Amino acid sequence: MSERKLDIIVVHAPEGTKARWVRHSQAQGLKLSDWIVAAVDRPPNKVTATPCPRCASVVLTADGPGGWQCAQCGLAA
Numbered sequence: 001m002s003e004r005k006l007d008i009i010v011v012h013a014p015e016g017t018k019a020r021w022v023r024h025s026q027a028q029g030l031k032l033s034d035w036i037v038a039a040v041d042r043p044p045n046k047v048t049a050t051p052c053p054r055c056a057s058v059v060l061t062a063d064g065p066g067g068w069q070c071a072q073c074g075l076a077a
């Protein structure tokens, strides 16, 4: 087992939440705890000045590295 020191967090979530999170974590090949930490600690959304190719809105929000989504029409890339 790992020698690193760990904090323990107990989460009480609505029914079905854990099963959903487990599916997401397995889809990315992560342990549930590692997936939760990555999801919570991901970089905050950024606004760019790049026009959306669909609606030409200049309000684009980036969701972590390598992706963005238009806040107007929802187009994602």
Ligand SMILES: [Zn+2]
Binding pocket: 052, 053, 054, 055, 056, 057, 070, 071, 072, 073, 074, 075
């Ligand atoms: Zn758009």
